[in-house]
Every structure is written in C-alpha cells, then in structure tokens.
Amino acid sequence: MKADKQVLPDEGPQGILGKALDGIERVGNKLPDPAMLFLILLFAVWGLSALLSGVSFEAIDPRTQMPIEVNNLLSPEALTGFLTSMVKTFTAFAPLGVVLVAMLGVGVAEHSGFINTALKRMLRITPAKLLTPAVVLVGIISHTATDAGYVVVIPLAGVIFFTVGRHPLAGIAAAFAGVSGGFCANFIPSGIDPLLQSFTQAAAQIVDPNIEVNPLNNWFFAASSCIPITLVIWYLTDKVLEPRLNRTHKVNREEVDLPAMEEEKPLEIKAFRVATLVMLVAIVGFFSLTVPETSTLRDADGSLTSFKAPLMQSIVPLIFIFFMLPGLVYGYMTGAFKSSADVVQAMSKSMSGMSHYIVMAFFCAQFVAAFSHSNLGALIAVEGAGALKAMNLSAEVTVIGMIFLVGFVNLFVGSSSAKWALIGPVLVPMLMQLNISPDLSQAAYRVGDSSSNIITPLMPYFPLVVVYCQRYVKNIGIGTLISMMLPFSLCLLAIWSAWLLLYWSLGLPLGLGASYTY
Numbered sequence: 001m002k003a004d005k006q007v008l009p010d011e012g013p014q015g016i017l018g019k020a021l022d023g024i025e026r027v028g029n030k031l032p033d034p035a036m037l038f039l040i041l042l043f044a045v046w047g048l049s050a051l052l053s054g055v056s057f058e059a060i061d062p063r064t065q066m067p068i069e070v071n072n073l074l075s076p077e078a079l080t081g082f083l084t085s086m087v088k089t090f091t092a093f094a095p096l097g098v099v100l101v102a103m104l105g106v107g108v109a110e111h112s113g114f115i116n117t118a119l120k121r122m123l124r125i126t127p128a129k130l131l132t133p134a135v136v137l138v139g140i141i142s143h144t145a146t147d148a149g150y151v152v153v154i155p156l157a158g159v160i161f162f163t164v165g166r167h168p169l170a171g172i173a174a175a176f177a178g179v180s181g182g183f184c185a186n187f188i189p190s191g192i193d194p195l196l197q198s199f200t201q202a203a204a205q206i207v208d209p210n211i212e213v214n215p216l217n218n219w220f221f222a223a224s225s226c227i228p229i230t231l232v233i234w235y236l237t238d239k240v241l242e243p244r245l246n247r248t249h250k251v252n253r254e255e256v257d258l259p260a261m262e263e264e265k266p267l268e269i270k271a272f273r274v275a276t277l278v279m280l281v282a283i284v285g286f287f288s289l290t291v292p293e294t295s296t297l298r299d300a301d302g303s304l305t306s307f308k309a310p311l312m313q314s315i316v317p318l319i320f321i322f323f324m325l326p327g328l329v330y331g332y333m334t335g336a337f338k339s340s341a342d343v344v345q346a347m348s349k350s351m352s353g354m355s356h357y358i359v360m361a362f363f364c365a366q367f368v369a370a371f372s373h374s375n376l377g378a379l380i381a382v383e384g385a386g387a388l389k390a391m392n393l394s395a396e397v398t399v400i401g402m403i404f405l406v407g408f409v410n411l412f413v414g415s416s417s418a419k420w421a422l423i424g425p426v427l428v429p430m431l432m433q434l435n436i437s438p439d440l441s442q443a444a445y446r447v448g449d450s451s452s453n454i455i456t457p458l459m460p461y462f463p464l465v466v467v468y469c470q471r472y473v474k475n476i477g478i479g480t481l482i483s484m485m486l487p488f489s490l491c492l493l494a495i496w497s498a499w500l501l502l503y504w505s506l507g508l509p510l511g512l513g514a515s516y517t518y
Contacts, residue, residue: 022248022483031478034463038363041458042370049073049374059382061375062203062425068379073370086366093365095150095460098316100354102151105320105327107350108343112331115156117264117272120163128164132174133234135160139178140226143186149179150461152319155468162256168472169249169484170242176465177233177488180453183416184446187223189216192416194303196442199420203428204438214513217439218446221503221510225447228499232491240487249473249480256472271333275326282325286318353471360463368460377413378422384409385426395434396501399444402427403497406448411456416449432518439514440504447500451493454485 031037053072061068072078090096109115126134135157142149154175161171184192194215201213264272290297290304290311297311298304304311327346331337337346371377384405393401406419413419424445431441453459457478469476504516 027479034457034466034478035360035363037457037478038360038367042363042367045367045370045374045376046073048376049370052376052379057379057383059379059386061378061382061422063378063421068375068382070375070379071373073374078373082366082370085369089369090362090365093361093368093460095464096358096361096365099151099357099361099464100351101316102319102323103350103354104347105323106152106155108331108346109323109327111346111349112327112336113268113334114272114275114327114330115159117268117330118276120264121272122160131160131164131166132170132237133230135171135174136178136182136230136233136237137226139175140182140186140229141188142179143183143190143192149175150464153179154465155471158468158472162251162253162472167242167245167249168251168256169245169469169476170237172465172468173241173484173488174233174237176454176485177237177492178229180459180461181233181450181485181488181492182226182229183450183453185222185225185229185450187226189219193219193222195417196420196445199417199424200428200438200442203424204432206425207429207432208518211438213438213442214511217511217514218443219511220508220514221443221500222446224503224508225496225499228495229492232495233488236487236491241484245484249476251472268334271330274333275330278329279322279326283322353467356470357464357467361460364460364463368458371412372418377418380412381409381419381422382426385423389426389430395431395436398431398434399436399440399500400497402431402441402444403448403451403493403500406445407452407493410449410452412458419449420445435517437515437518439510440516443500443510447496448493451496452489455482455489457482 032040049070050072052070053075055070057068057070059068060066073082106115135153139149139153139157142153154172157171157175158168159171162168186192197213197215197217200217201211204211204213289295293302297309297314299309303309328337328343331343331346337343388398388401388405391398391401406423409419409423413422424441427445428438428441432438456462462478462481466476466478466481469481473480503510507516510516
C-alpha cells in the first residue's frame, strides 16, 4: 500500500455532533495543564478529606467489614507522611517505570530505522480499508501483555496513520479506544481473568460459602466482544472522528519529526530480515523456557498468565529487550549506529520526548496516592452500589444500572481490581438474590469497567496519550483528547451493554463453567 495513493476521508459537514465536540474541546482546553490539574485535584482531595473526616458514614467497607471512615489528609501526621513518602510515591508510580523502560528499547528500534522499515513493509500487505480495524484488534490483543499497548501500540498507530497520509490523531484514538476502551475484551486469556475471578468468588461466597467460580468464566463473552468493539471503533474513527480532525486539527507534516518513508534500499531490506530473524529467535528461545512445568517463569500454581507469574511481571523488560535487539542489529548493519555512543543517543532522544510526561507523572502519583489514602474513592463506590441496591429494579435493568454505575465510579477509581474489591461484595450477593449468577455479574462489570477508561484524565496513562498527540499537533490539551474519545466511550457503553443483553437472551455460554442463573 503506497502512501501517495492514500486518499484522505471526506471532511463532511460539521453537524450538531461536531459542534458539541468542538464546545467540549474548547471548555476542556481551558483547564490547566495536566500536571497542574493533578496538583489542584490533590488540594481538593486534601480539603474534602478534612471536611468529611468527622462525618460518620453507614457504608461498610467490604475489605474491612467496618464503616468507611474518611481520613483527614491535613492532619499533622498525614502531612508528615506525605512529605516523607513523596519521593517513594513518585518512583513507585507503576506507569512511570513501564513507560520509561519500554521507551528505551523502542527508542533504539525507532532511531535505528528498524521500526520505519517494518512499518513500510507492513503497510504493503495491509489493505488501506482494513488499517483501522487492524490497529484496533492489535490494541485489544495487547492486553495479554499487561500495559504494553499504551507504550507500543498507541504511538505506533499514530506513526502508521501519518505514514499513509491519514490523520495521526485518528490512529492514536483508534488504538487508545482498542487498548483502553476494550480493556476487558480479548480472545486470548490474560491476567485480568483470574484477577477478577478471585474477587467475584470471594463476593459470591458471602452468600454461598461452597460456590466456586472458574477463572475463565467470561472467556467466550470477552472473545465475542471483540466483534462489536472493533466495528464501533472502526466506524467512529473513519466516519466521525477523522473527518472532524481534518477540519479542526491540521497537521503540518513538515514539522513532524518522523523519518521519511522512501523505498527501502537493498542493504535496509537485508538488515531488516536479519534483525527480524534475531528478534524471532530471541522470542522463541525465551518462551521455550516457559514450557517446563518447573519453569521459574511460572507462579506457585504453575500458571503463566496470573499477575503473580514472573512471566507477566517481566513483560516490560521483555519489550525493552525484544525492541533493543533488532534495533541494534539493524542500526549497525545499515550504518545508523557506528558506536555505542549512537545507541545511547537514540535512547536519550526517546527520553527527551518523555520529559513532559515525567512532570505530569510526579503530580499524578501524589494525587492517586492521596485519593486512595483518603478513602473518598471507597466511599463513592460503596455508596453508589448501595443506592443501586435500594432501587430494587428488575434483573435486566439492574444489570444495565450496574454497568453505568461501574462506568461512573471508573472516573474516580481507575484500578480494575480496586473497584471490584469495593463494589463486588455488594453487587454480586445482591444479584444472586435475583437469581443472577456471579459469572453474569462479572461480565457486566467488565463492560462498565472498560467503557469510561478513555475519557477520564485520572487514568494514569491519559496524560501519556496527550503527549503522543502533541507530537503531531502542538496545541493539543486534555479537552481535545476528551472530545476525541467521548463518542467512543458513549457508544461502547451503549452498544457493549446491548451486546451483553443480546448474548444473555440467546443463552450463549459466557465462559468455562459459567451460567446465567444462580
């Protein structure tokens, strides 16, 4: 597929939707820089915690079985703890290490020219009309490797779209929607399955101490969800978002610091083949180490896909290695690297683009830690679940209400496991009283948990996506990204919910050992 043959989508009329999104963008971009936004939110959490710390709440924390108490973060003890742990809070902020370590390896592969050549060869075999769904599917599959999609798939999607003459922000949005909006959908089992199952089973045993939930109880539903998710994101990207971006956010292609995509030279083709072979041999060699049942890459139960498995905990270092190796081979063979200093310079260039994200990560880490310690998130989640229970709705309406509740709580409590630990012990037993199985409750949770990921600035990787966008359009802000992703979020919430109801009505199996009724 040649870049010069690519035709930009028709810009189309602005319409009511376009005007609404433009308004959201203008308002959103009036917000402070993301770093300062997190600082303001930190102060707000401190103030709220002080105001509510003396209030008695009846909501019971399912983790402690005690009434929820809001901790005063302005007490002398809390402020002292904040100061003494500030550095550790920042350096222990999980997304920071994930991004920086992975980008070191990706930087070598990018600046050597390996990624550039790989994209050119990939684009030759990918039909132009299928580029968007291909990006979305890769984003969904990336969940198997935990957070790899955020640091690899999303930025590369922008490069791919830019290369073929399409709007790079559309590629970033499609990949972001697949990686984060479709977080709980995958046809490949991953660590999220046993993680959610453990909380679901514990919640169900409140009512039935002998009940057991299969770790893959949602596998079939999660796999089937890839179909509507891909179709929704594909349509919105090509027919709604990209025409709007072509009208409102022109890309000055001469100012974008990306390698030119000329035809490969014979030496580049040879170097690419050797580098790819080295990468494949390294991958096969490494994963052959996982085959023995006594492999040190397995967890204590012999699993490779649980979050405790050393293999899953090694994903980011593996990204570093598997991008570094072909980058080195390609760079030295083509002459892009002539010494180790050139390799270090490539890493330095990749880090220089992360400077803004590092600043944002510092303030984000402080806010996330304070919000968690205050117990405000737990209060919101448990009170919301209690309100839904008090409505005493029908089974179908309750399931939909649960999905929307989870989507709302997700705007404040980003961690999938933390939310389910908070509201699962309320909702799972409640739905069991309506003869709804824990398996179906968990499936509904997955829908709500994913759909609003892409519109909350409190999601740790949200500022990183803003940085990716700024590579192509300098004046991008939080409002721009929210306006880009809002149609995806709302449509995923509605259509994925409808898909669950349809799946339920047809009686299709949710997963292994799963049922709809209790």
